[in-house]
Amino acid sequence: MAEATRTVGVIGGLGPLATLDFFERVLKRTRAPREQDHLRLIIDNNTKVPDRNAHMRGDGPSPGPSLAASALGLQKAGADFIVMACNTTHAWEAEIRAAVSVPFLSIIDVTVDAVADLRPEAVGVLAVDACLGHKLYQNALEKAGIKPILLSADSQRSFMDLIYRIKSGDTGEVARRGMTTLARKLEAQGAEVIIAGCTEIPIVLTADDIEGELISSTDVLVERTIVFAGGDLKA
Amino acid sequence: MAEATRTVGVIGGLGPLATLDFFERVLKRTRAPREQDHLRLIIDNNTKVPDRNAHMRGDGPSPGPSLAASALGLQKAGADFIVMACNTTHAWEAEIRAAVSVPFLSIIDVTVDAVADLRPEAVGVLAVDACLGHKLYQNALEKAGIKPILLSADSQRSFMDLIYRIKSGDTGEVARRGMTTLARKLEAQGAEVIIAGCTEIPIVLTADDIEGELISSTDVLVERTIVFAGGDLKA
Structure with a gap:
């Protein structure tokens, strides 16, 4: 059995519930008979990012400088590599990478890798306006030869309302049903796979809620983080 | 409404589930209509502490140097004060304080303050062997004129088994019943108040499980942390 040897730096707080969810998933997914077998993670729940x-x-101002400062702080505190428990803020990935000398593991890259393994033709993307505006998933999918499918403008507005409700702690049945409806709309538009491309989504949506495959960017990042840190995945 | 302005550094990983629990309780106890109203916390889930x-x-080696290094790393990453989501490791409080220039908020001090407000004569202490061995609660309670009541040697062994089971993720009904039985033994010995003096305890024990008052060291530290950071408590 491998003992995790690399310390993970987590840029979080984007929002806090998604960071808590990421932390919990890392603990649940790590094979750790003793607490010393768990990963060492240093988490910056940085709620002050614009x-x-x-x-x-x-x-409003760019979140870039604040994210880069978080990454550098994590490196100073002892992180051997950096991940970010948020999809949208990967628009400032270049600024983050420039601020540190340790590796950065991109949630967009690992998620699109996991999607490509399923060899779909068309993939639905649930992601917030800023994430779509920066074409983070669209570009990565097209590069992999996969057609991205997005919500209509109306549905995207409903999605944004839902995300802000989840961020404020409303994670009950109504939010769950709302998110399921939107994911199924993408399936009706031809999506074989749905990307939960925002770390708030898996707080309310699971694979059982939809017809096809759900790829949770959070879960993929959790798994790649554990492996990259040198830990063992729980079966 | 106050906006939290001080960044909290959390020495954690002692164990990881207690750290996750502390983080979750901070988020739930903070009045935060927007994610920017939540505290900025930097959490070192340091599972490599001996x-x-x-x-x-x-x-085995002393945990002191490792805890002091964690505290210093958190300060370097931007923490304005330090807390530790573990009671026992407060035995090395002096080493931690010596390593940093920012304030340190002691879970033992704030918990005994909260207990003293209830003006009890005798208080039951649920805490692990190392915490009791260092007399962290016994000394603080006696200084406040309160008589500490401890488990019998046999019951303390059951308690230790239970704590290691919780640390390994066993937080179900059996663990809950086992912890309740032990807390009630302290009540039968005359304890008017029970201190949950280990951050694993409130994962399975609530105030409803016992006859008298339960003071959770985790919850007291959560509240004092939010206030010290300049945040608002949720009613």
Whole structure:
């Protein structure tokens, strides 16, 4: 059995519930008979990062400098590599990479790798406005020869309302049903696989809620993080 | 409404589930209509700290240097004050304080303060061997004029088994019933208040499980942390 030897730096707080969810999933997915077998993670629950969607609308400062400072702080605290428990903020990946000398594991890259393994032709993307505006998933999917399918403008507005409700702690049955309806709309538009491309989504949506495959960007990042840290995945 | 302005550094991983629990309780106890209203916490889930109870038995290195290094790393990453989501490791509080220039908020001090507010004569302490061996709660309670009541040697052994089961993820009904039985034994010995003096305890024990008052060291530290950071408590 491998003992995890690399310390993970987690840029989080984007939002806090998604960071808590990421942390919990890492603990649950790690084979750790003793607490010493768990990963060492240093988590920056940085709630002071400027709002990404507001910045996208031209209404607020760039989150880039704040994210880069988080990454550098994590490296100073002892992180051997950096991950970010948020999809959208990967728009500032270049700034983050430039701030540190340790590796950065991209949630977009590992998620699209996992999707490509399923060899689909068309994939539905659930992601917030700023994530779509920066074409993070669209570009990565097209590069892999896969057609991205997005929600209609109306449904995207419903999706954004839902995400802000989840961020404020509303994670009950209504949110769950709302998210399921939107995922199924993408399936009706021809998506064989759905990407949960926002770390708030798997808080309310599971694979059982939809017809086809669900690839949770959170779960993929959790698994790749454990492996990259040198830990063991629980079966 | 106050916006939290001080960044909290959390020494954690002692164990990881207790750290996750502390993080979740901070989020739930903070009044935060927007994610930006939540505290900024930097959490070191440091699972590489040597086993405290093994060290107490003379069977392993001191956790002190590792805890002090964690505290310093958190300060370097931007923490304005330090807390530790573990009672026992407060035996090395002096080493931690010596390593940093920012304030350290002691879980023992804030818990005994909260207990003293209830003006009890005798208080039951649920805590692990190493915590009791260092007399962290006994000394603080006696200083406050309160008589500490401990489990019998036999019951303490059952308690230790239970704590290691919780640490390995066994947090179900059997663990809950076992912990309740032990807390009620302290009540039968005359304890008016029970201190949950180990951050694993409130994962399975709630105030409803016992006759008298339960003071969870985790919950007290959560509240004092939010207030010290400048955040608002949710009613």
